Amino acid sequence: MRALRLNAWGEPPSLVELPTPEPGPGEVLLKIAGAGACHSDIHLMDWSAEQAPPAIAPPFTLGHENTGTIAALGAGVSGWEIGDPVAVYGPWGCGRCRPCRLSAENLCERTGELGGMGGGLGFDGGMADYELVPDQRLLVPLGDLDPIAAAPLTDAGLTPYHAIKAALPLLVPGSTAVVIGVGGLGHMAVQIVGELSPARIVAVDTSEQKLDHARRLGAEEALLSGPETAARIRELTGGIGAELVVDLVGAQPTVELAAAVVRSGGHVSVVGIAGGTVPVGNGTVPFDATFTGPYWGSAVELREVLALAAAGRLRADVETFPLEQAMTAYEKMRAGALVGRAVITP
Known part of the structure; x- marks a missing residue:
């Protein structure tokens, strides 16, 4: 599969070929529909090792605003079917501490021990043909929402x-x-x-x-x-x-x-x-x-954001780019030439 990889701090990412992941026990493989491009990705590209958060380190695939359809289910995953449209809850915590049990994995107490803060933030994200999600708790059903327009709702919303x-x-x-x-x-x-x-x-x-x-x-x-x-x-x-x-x-x-x-x-x-x-x-x-200084939100709040969108009361105005043109999206972002959100569509 293709993936936009950040290989080192202070370097532009590159589009590479990687093996398509196979989900292990409890994991879910998504075929990506949309991956939002965020200004924080530009910080990731520009930061030196001294400036970067200690909880994350390259190499990893970019993309932390992700939607798609379920392509494969690991052993033990229940309640989901192949083909289900879903959004990915972006901050990946330990799943066990008090904030995580309250669905506020953005405030996980063990982030520094995990090796990353989420897909596209230390772990492999969604600017690829597929994304491996480590636990079904991180999925939220999309229903009838357009998955491309819904991708930015997972962070920018x-x-x-x-x-x-x-x-x-x-x-x-x-x-x-x-x-x-x-x-x-x-x-x-x-x-x-x-x-x-x-x-x-x-x-x-x-x-x-x-x-x-x-x-x-x-x-x-x-x-x-x-x-x-x-x-x-x-x-x-x-x-x-x-x-x-x-x-x-x-x-x-x-x-x-x-x-x-x-x-x-x-x-x-x-x-x-x-x-x-x-x-x-x-x-x-x-x-x-x-x-x-807020950071993201809880998984329950993501459900509320998606409910607002499903009711026609919130929308992300998006400009789409194929994966091969992801860097064009970031160039437009740097220049302030985007109105709304850029979404990469593998």
């Missing part, structure tokens, strides 16, 4: 859903939610806030094209990022600030913007991993404001 859900008690009528960065994750964050709350949505980006996209998806205000953005958001909120700020970029200017526009008692969720930081302490941020 799940991660902002998890971040926004934590702040829902703040999003009452008259509240404001700011979404910074309305690309692959952000265009879904706009929809999720609109579906789960009555909050006014303010989208912020450096691209007019992406802001137009955010308006079509329900953002009441769409602002170009710049020196006046914080003042404009303060003006829109009567000088009080926003109840929720979701930063899908995480760069220094965006985390500073988030800290500047959150209200007292508000919530900032920094999802992006571009390395920005702000000092958090008494007198440095508004009173009782909370700052979190």
